[in-house]
Amino acid sequence: MIHWHSFSDFIAMGGYGFYVWGSFGATVLIMAIEPIVVARNRKTTIARLKRQLRAETRNTAE
Amino acid sequence: MKDRFNLYRFASPATFYPFAGALIPYFVAVSILFGLAGLWLGMLVAPTDFQQGEGYRIIFIHVPASWMSMFIYLVMAGWAAIGLAFNTRLSGMMAQALAPTGALMAFLSLLTGALWGKPMWGAWWVWDARLTSELILLFLYIGYMALTAAIDDARRADKAGGLLLLVGVVNIPIIYFSVKWWNTLHQGSSVNLAKSSMATTMLWGMLLMAMCFWMYSIAIALMRVRTIMLERERHTDWVKAELLGKAGDEK
Numbered sequence A: 001m002i003h004w005h006s007f008s009d010f011i012a013m014g015g016y017g018f019y020v021w022g023s024f025g026a027t028v029l030i031m032a033i034e035p036i037v038v039a040r041n042r043k044t045t046i047a048r049l050k051r052q053l054r055a056e057t058r059n060t061a062e
Numbered sequence B: 001m002k003d004r005f006n007l008y009r010f011a012s013p014a015t016f017y018p019f020a021g022a023l024i025p026y027f028v029a030v031s032i033l034f035g036l037a038g039l040w041l042g043m044l045v046a047p048t049d050f051q052q053g054e055g056y057r058i059i060f061i062h063v064p065a066s067w068m069s070m071f072i073y074l075v076m077a078g079w080a081a082i083g084l085a086f087n088t089r090l091s092g093m094m095a096q097a098l099a100p101t102g103a104l105m106a107f108l109s110l111l112t113g114a115l116w117g118k119p120m121w122g123a124w125w126v127w128d129a130r131l132t133s134e135l136i137l138l139f140l141y142i143g144y145m146a147l148t149a150a151i152d153d154a155r156r157a158d159k160a161g162g163l164l165l166l167v168g169v170v171n172i173p174i175i176y177f178s179v180k181w182w183n184t185l186h187q188g189s190s191v192n193l194a195k196s197s198m199a200t201t202m203l204w205g206m207l208l209m210a211m212c213f214w215m216y217s218i219a220i221a222l223m224r225v226r227t228i229m230l231e232r233e234r235h236t237d238w239v240k241a242e243l244l245g246k247a248g249d250e251k
Helices: A007-015 A017-061 B007-011 B013-045 B054-086 B089-121 B129-150 B154-168 B171-181 B200-232 B237-244
Strands: none
Touching: A007 A017, A007 B054, A017 B054, A017 B089, A017 B200, A017 B237, B013 B054, B013 B089, B013 B200, B013 B237, B054 B089, B054 B129, B054 B154, B054 B171, B054 B200, B089 B129, B089 B154, B089 B200, B129 B154, B129 B171, B200 B237
């Protein structure tokens, strides 16, 4: 069922290793980095909005 | 009276926000499952291509990324049309949440295409109709993001960006049919409703990977739209409650 005879066969990709793994590597990298960037952006946005909200409520209370 | 399911309820950010948050983990899980199944079929089980050897395996990300780059643009243009016609708040936020992911998919499509073109055609890049129109799609995404970022007022940014999206939608059929309309170096489509030129395991590997990319895009867009909602609706009571209460515990 498995197409490959050995692990080194799998890595070599019939001589196309650089192109195939380069494509998959770039995709994995982007799909790993994008959620991290989005999550970090969410964290900083929430922190900033909370700061602004606290400043606003303090001003109206005075 | 019986409480009917009302689609319009979800058009309100206050109801959509928690709904989107609850959906994200499911889309992530399903995306991972589709991805593992697709990689297993595509990378381990699918046979060698008789013309392109093992190099053809780039198809398992190249085609899903290309499909998503076009599909995300169509969804954004759809949101833009709804936003311009009905002046709904949610549509602009959705379009903005999708744009960076669409741009990344277009970029991945071009990059994996270059990595495929080099060994098969002997060139990283050619000014072929398919490649050029996909490059224009990437520029449209970047243009949309730059334009909306340059306009301070969010509603005006949505309108200007929406117009750009609607004008640019003409590019999508050009990309899609380019291999038919012009004599291109790019190969024709491998998937055909009547008869596919691919082995069954190849085809299923590719479809599973496409589902993985699809679910990934939905998950990441929902993540992004939630932050945009908080930002844009910061003066409303529900965001204030969210910021003072639940959002405090959230990571």
